[in-house]
Amino acid sequence: MIDCTGFGTTAADKPLQRLGFKRRDVGVNDVKIKIQFCGVCHSDLHFARNEWHFTVYPAVPGHEIVGEVVELGSSVKDFKLGDRVGVGCLVDSCRTCPSCQEGLEQYCEVGHTQTYAGTEKVIGGPTFGGYSDSIVVDRAFVLRIPPGMELSSAAPLLCAGITMYSPLRHWGAAAGKKVGIVGLGGLGHMGVKLAHAMGATTVLFTTSASKTADGKRLGADAVVLSKDPEQMAQHTATFDLIIDTVAVTHDLAPYLNLLKRDATMVQVGAPEHPLPIAVFPLLMKRRNFAGSTIGGLPETQEMLDFCAEKNIAADVEIIPIQKINEAYERMLKSDVKYRFSIDMSSLAAT
Ligand code: NAP
Ligand code: ZN
Numbered sequence: 140m141i142d143c144t145g146f147g148t149t150a151a152d153k154p155l156q157r158l159g160f161k162r163r164d165v166g167v168n169d170v171k172i173k174i175q176f177c178g179v180c181h182s183d184l185h186f187a188r189n190e191w192h193f194t195v196y197p198a199v200p201g202h203e204i205v206g207e208v209v210e211l212g213s214s215v216k217d218f219k220l221g222d223r224v225g226v227g228c229l230v231d232s233c234r235t236c237p238s239c240q241e242g243l244e245q246y247c248e249v250g251h252t253q254t255y256a257g258t259e260k261v262i263g264g265p266t267f268g269g270y271s272d273s274i275v276v277d278r279a280f281v282l283r284i285p286p287g288m289e290l291s292s293a294a295p296l297l298c299a300g301i302t303m304y305s306p307l308r309h310w311g312a313a314a315g316k317k318v319g320i321v322g323l324g325g326l327g328h329m330g331v332k333l334a335h336a337m338g339a340t341t342v343l344f345t346t347s348a349s350k351t352a353d354g355k356r357l358g359a360d361a362v363v364l365s366k367d368p369e370q371m372a373q374h375t376a377t378f379d380l381i382i383d384t385v386a387v388t389h390d391l392a393p394y395l396n397l398l399k400r401d402a403t404m405v406q407v408g409a410p411e412h413p414l415p416i417a418v419f420p421l422l423m424k425r426r427n428f429a430g431s432t433i434g435g436l437p438e439t440q441e442m443l444d445f446c447a448e449k450n451i452a453a454d455v456e457i458i459p460i461q462k463i464n465e466a467y468e469r470m471l472k473s474d475v476k477y478r479f480s481i482d483m484s485s486l487a488a489t
């Protein structure tokens with residue numbers, strides 16, 4: 140087994156700290172990656188603090204992983220040492236069920252293995268995420284980072300990017316469509332950039348008046364302060380699609396009222412507690428309320444290539460791993476512009 144160093148926690152109420160743990164040896168189909176940057180997703184915080192009530196400790200978060208190939212299994216012919224690669228939220232799935240056959244591994248019907256919060260298939264125990272020096276992953280779950288893309292700002296594409304790209308594509312964001320993005324955080328800022336790049340008329344809903352200028356700079360045609368009923372009312376029944384990234388319980392009715400007849404609101408934010416749904420806004424215009432999670436491997440590569448072509452990546456604030464607990468507190472205050480990206484070389488200083 141491989142000795143790894145990372146940052147994680149041993150209990151929901153403890154800060155993250157340096158941890159040693161073991162990963163499996165490099166198998167014939169595996170790639171070993173030296174991790175250079177790892178994005179900080181709000182899911183990492185939910186998971187570290189057991190807000191979804193399934194965390195197994197010790198817990199090492201991180202599923203926006205980029206780095207360099209440093210070792211290859213004997214059967215891996217399509218990567219070479221030094222390649223720039225990425226790993227997102229998935230490290231395995233059954234590969235045979237109908238969803239896996241369609242490249243929708245995120246909906247694997249047998250059960251996929253998540254990068255963290257999963258069960259290690261070879262050595263057992265929990266899977267450990269990307270707040271660490273290296274990771275061993277089956278080559279089928281390794282993505283290619285397009286040439287020229289900055290690694291620090293590519294990392295957040297592996298979760299935030301694909302989580303927005305997939306529903307935008309599935310529900311047809313394109314020229315002639317009006318798309319709303321709720322919340323300008325890690326997911327939301329990628330949603331604004333991607334919806335704009337797909338040609339949709341893009342509207343940002345924010346609770347932070349201070350983010351208005353940034354929303355426009357990132358690609359929003361309009362920015363609406365969601366706490367202002369008058370601003371909201373100007374958009375009644377005009378949206379084809381709204382994607383909600385908010386991580387806490389909040390009222391959905393004001394957004395549902397902005398959808399056209401038959402249009403869809405997609406929830407990607409994953410609050411700890413159930414969201415109340417007022418049914419009348421749904422009934423009165425046959426509106427839909429849906430969910431979506433990350434994306435499969437083919438679509439994730441497609442998203443990376445789309446971002447390269449459109450010159451899109453995340454806006455990041457690079458931090459050393461020693462600042463991770465502070466970063467979590469800032470994330471809870473919506474004080475992130477717009478994704479923390481951990482420079483993993485900082486681990487050496489711990
Ligand atoms: P984030 O960076 O913290 O962004 C969340 C944004 O929500 C904030 O920046 C803020 O934007 C807005 N917000 C915060 N508090 C609010 C409130 N009380 N009312 C309304 N809006 C509020 O988080 P993230 O990393 O983007 O993740 C967002 C959520 O998506 C998390 O629950 C995460 O677990 C989930 N997630 C789901 C998937 C999936 O596959 N479905 C994948 C990744 C993450 P403004 O300041 O603009 O209002
Ligand atoms: Zn994530």
Ligand code: ZN
Pocket residue numbers: 232233234235236237238239240244246247248249250
């Ligand atoms: Zn499957």
